[in-house]
Amino acid sequence: MSLVELWLPIVLSAVAVFIVAAVAHTVLPHHKGDWGKAPAEDDLLETLRSKGIGPGQYMFPFCTGPGELKDEAAKKRFEAGPHGTLTVWPGVPNMTRNLILSFIFYLVVSIFVAYLGALAIDAGSFREVFRVTGTAGIMAYVLGGIPQAIWFGCSGRSLLMYIIDGIVYGLITGLIFGWLWPEVVEAALPVVG
DSSP: OOTGGGHHHHHHHHHHHHHHHHHHHHTSGGGTTSOOOOTTHHHHHHHHHHTTOOSEEEEESOOSOGGGGGSHHHHHHHHHOOOEEEEEOSSSOOHHHHHHHHHHHHHHHHHHHHHHHHHHOSSOOHHHHHHHHHHHHHHHHHGGGHHHHHHHOOOHHHHHHHHHHHHHHHHHHHHHHHHHOHHHHHHHSOOOO
16 A cells, blocks of 8 residues: 555544644643743843843753763752753744644654554554554654653653643544545445446
8 A cells, every 4th residue: 555545544634633732732721731930930031131041942050961060069050950941942933833843743643654554554444544553643642752751851740641642643643544544445335336
């Protein structure tokens, strides 16, 4: 089976995940607690502006490696904390750009899911297609973000919500592929003779 034959489930699963993700982040309440306002936000913003903190990713206290902690001043700074990361964007987030890039990501995931499904499934029933493509979708949407959360900070609750989202996205992907897999569609059509 070629990817060209799977164009419809590829596109529809990407569209469906895009819509569900938008609803999850704008309408449903489970991501409302992911971010909070910094205490004394105005003071923090003024400090960032006055120090000329430009766009980029920063870790604090910054340490180039374990050897640096042999220096007493660096060691004290590291032990005193606080510890964290700061991402400064180059300007106001471009929602149109971010939405387009998100859709492209969902489309790429669907292409890989289709590719794996085409390799793994000889003659697939809905159940078989759903099992393979749903698993691939869950892996794509869930597993990639976990190391980022481990290393760069994410509350346990927030990580759990992203895992739940990823499972839902993967299941939606599997359902659409199972429903629109060419052999499944062909088997469901009435025989005209």
